[in-house]
Amino acid sequence: xxxxxxxxxxxxxxxxxxxxxxxxxxxxxxxxxxxxxxxxxxxxxxxxxxxxxxxxxxxxxxxxxxxxxxxxxxxxxxxxxxxxxxxxxxxxxxxxxxxxxxxxxxxxxxxxxxxxxxxxxxxxxxxxxxxxxxxxxxxxxxxxxxxxxxxxxxxxxxxxxxxxxxxxxxxxxxxxxxxxxxxxxxxxxxxxxxxxxxxxxxxxxxxxxxxxxxxxxxxxxxxxxxxxxxx
Amino acid sequence: xxxxxxxxxxxxxxxxxxxxxxxxxxxxxxxxxxxxxxxxxxxxxxxxxxxxxxxxxxxxxxxxxxxxxxxxxxxxxxxxxxxxxxxxxxxxxxxxxxxxxxxxxxxxxxxxxxxxxxxxxxxxxxxxxxxxxxxxxxxxxxxxxxxxxxxxxxxxxxxxxxxxxxxxxxxxxxxxxxxxxxxxxxxxxxxxxxxxxxxxxxxxxxxxxxxxxxxxxxxxxxxxxxxxxxx
Numbered sequence: 001x002x003x004x005x006x007x008x009x010x011x012x013x014x015x016x017x018x019x020x021x022x023x024x025x026x027x028x029x030x031x032x033x034x035x036x037x038x039x040x041x042x043x044x045x046x047x048x049x050x051x052x053x054x055x056x057x058x059x060x061x062x063x064x065x066x067x068x069x070x071x072x073x074x075x076x077x078x079x080x081x082x083x084x085x086x087x088x089x090x091x092x093x094x095x096x097x098x099x100x101x102x103x104x105x106x107x108x109x110x111x112x113x114x115x116x117x118x119x120x121x122x123x124x125x126x127x128x129x130x131x132x133x134x135x136x137x138x139x140x141x142x143x144x145x146x147x148x149x150x151x152x153x154x155x156x157x158x159x160x161x162x163x164x165x166x167x168x169x170x171x172x173x174x175x176x177x178x179x180x181x182x183x184x185x186x187x188x189x190x191x192x193x194x195x196x197x198x199x200x201x202x203x204x205x206x207x208x209x210x211x212x213x214x215x216x217x218x219x220x221x222x223x224x225x226x227x228x229x230x231x
Numbered sequence: 232x233x234x235x236x237x238x239x240x241x242x243x244x245x246x247x248x249x250x251x252x253x254x255x256x257x258x259x260x261x262x263x264x265x266x267x268x269x270x271x272x273x274x275x276x277x278x279x280x281x282x283x284x285x286x287x288x289x290x291x292x293x294x295x296x297x298x299x300x301x302x303x304x305x306x307x308x309x310x311x312x313x314x315x316x317x318x319x320x321x322x323x324x325x326x327x328x329x330x331x332x333x334x335x336x337x338x339x340x341x342x343x344x345x346x347x348x349x350x351x352x353x354x355x356x357x358x359x360x361x362x363x364x365x366x367x368x369x370x371x372x373x374x375x376x377x378x379x380x381x382x383x384x385x386x387x388x389x390x391x392x393x394x395x396x397x398x399x400x401x402x403x404x405x406x407x408x409x410x411x412x413x414x415x416x417x418x419x420x421x422x423x424x425x426x427x428x429x430x431x432x433x434x435x436x437x438x439x440x441x442x443x444x445x446x447x448x449x450x451x452x453x454x455x456x457x458x459x460x461x462x
Contacts, residue, residue: 088326091319094407095326098398102333105393162336167329176325 001062006048008056009039010122015227017195019188021057023069026184029219031076031083042127073181086181099182107189110157116143118197161208168211187215195228232293237279239287240270241353246458248426250419252288254300257415260450262307262314273358304412317412330413338420341388347374349428399442418446426459
């Protein structure tokens with residue numbers, strides 16, 4: 001039976017670039033659970049119709065179906081409670097959610113303004129049409145206008161990163177001495193970028209750069225060895 | 232002997248407006264510890280010379296002297312470990328620091344651009360001179376220019392608040408079901424505003440507004456009953 005994770009891919013089935021899916025992949029690795037990846041393109045929503053909704057990631061744990069990265073993290077924590085905690089215990093769960101919100105409402109909006117055209121360039125023609133239509137409607141502008149003046153967008157990203165920068169200057173991981181879900185949920189933004197863009201986002205002497213390096217190396221280089229660009 | 236907390240005050244000794252000091256006051260209340268407040272004006276740094284540095288808050292716990300709000304929180308947690316945890320256990324300590332960094336590097340910079348002149352107006356003439364000189368040098372502009380176009384500054388604050396908004400929509404407190412230091416460190420920014428400014432920062436239907444209300448009511452209205460403005 002085993003565990004399956006349905007993940008977004010680009011034109012190449014092994015270009016697994018979705019940040020939300022990376023959260024779940026790293027959470028599974030943290031729990032020491034083996035997983036089979038099922039790549040899904042934007043145009044292949046029939047593959048996840050069994051989940052009753054249209055978004056990846058979808059976890060299928062031997063018939064138990066869980067969509068949504070935050071719900072997946074909670075499911076793994078509750079179901080595999082004898083394995084290393086994703087949240088540092090009950091007290092850390094609410095706090096981890098703050099990091100998760102900061103990522104979704106701060107980091108991702110800054111990143112999409114850098115990455116939108118790079119994402120587009122890694123999709124099948126059919127997915128390109130879908131991606132352009134949905135995102136241009138959402139943002140009320142073209143992908144090209146959204147990502148104009150990349151230096152300014154990268155400067156804005158680096159402003160958003162200030163809290164993370166202060167933190168990983170003071171301690172090795174977001175969660176403290178060891179990585180946990182708070183690290184994965186923040187790192188997934190950088191993995192998103194790394195998978196589909198050659199742009200340099202961080203200065204080499206930035207503490208965030210060093211933290212990202214530690215994250216790329218975890219679990220035998222799970223993230224660092226995935227198809228992407230050097231960073 | 233007992234515990235003393237040296238806190239910044241305005242022209243009135245009971246206008247205790249410093250956000251960093253509020254973090255510590257609420258942390259002491261969380262631990263159920265009685266404390267004597269010693270008000271300190273900007274121009275009264277001689278009162279805290281015994282601490283070997285120049286900033287409040289300074290905690291004096293029967294001769295054990297601890298400056299710096301984050302250090303005070305850690306001291307209280309380690310020293311009074313049998314009382315309710317400020318961090319939700321070891322796993323929550325690193326994560327709480329992320330919230331602390333988000334406050335210091337995101338929330339406070341947004342707030343000072345709204346509050347600087349209001350702070351100035353609540354100081355003694357000598358402190359006004361000190362405050363204007365040091366802050367205008369730091370920001371490279373006048374207090375009046377820093378706080379110009381308040382509607383824009385309040386809109387920027389509300390953008391910064393997005394992660395907190397998402398969080399307290401999903402759970403009652405930053406730390407989860409019950410308040411902890413992560414709540415105090417975020418709330419202290421609003422208490423700073425409340426103590427010295429009549430400006431409305433939050434819409435009445437904002438989940439952050441409701442959370443702030445819960446925070447004002449804690450510990451018998453410790454923050455809500457302090458000298459300040461309605462909010």
